[in-house]
Amino acid sequence: MAERTLRGARLGGQSFEDERGIEFAARQQVGYRCEHGHEFEITMSVEADIPAIWECPRCGAKALSIAGIKPEEKAEKPARTHWDMLLERRSTQELEDILKERLELLRGGEIGPAHLHRANAKKRKVS
CATH class of the missing domain: 2.20.28.270 (RNA polymerase-binding protein A)
Known part of the structure; x- marks a missing residue:
């Protein structure tokens, strides 16, 4: 390693570049x-x-x-809610039909929490 180092140069030492002929940016x-x-x-x-x-x-x-440059005002987009995104995919009539269908299934005991299914199954057996 000692063979590869420059003699007289140290880490963080002086630069060997010259500033003559260099034009600085305005x-x-x-x-x-x-x-x-x-x-x-x-x-x-x-x-x-x-x-x-x-x-x-x-x-x-x-x-x-101080020069009077004003910051650009960004146009803020309104927050998109779940309902807004849902209305992009389906019409109000479609949503009402789906709701009606799902409520019928829920009331019939075909979907929903397990404890409701057990209660409906007991009622059916008793009848």
Whole structure:
């Protein structure tokens, strides 16, 4: 292992790259103010889409852009209930027919909890 290491180089040491001839990306300072009055600036690329909201580094609250950029309001979809999904698959008339059929089976003792079946079986034997 000692044969493979560079002499004079140490872990976390200096970089051997030179900064000559490197052109840095254009930057801009974007200001934000949080609910608690903390003001701070973030350095961003000129080409970057500037977010309207940023987390405050001091208190963690939402901070709004000082430049007046407004956050996009998302359209909220109403919650779909079981009933809504059921109506997508069947009409009200179909549901009423199914209910009527199932109630007849339940009252006849063909479906339902076991204790109801036993009670109906005893009534049938007695008759």
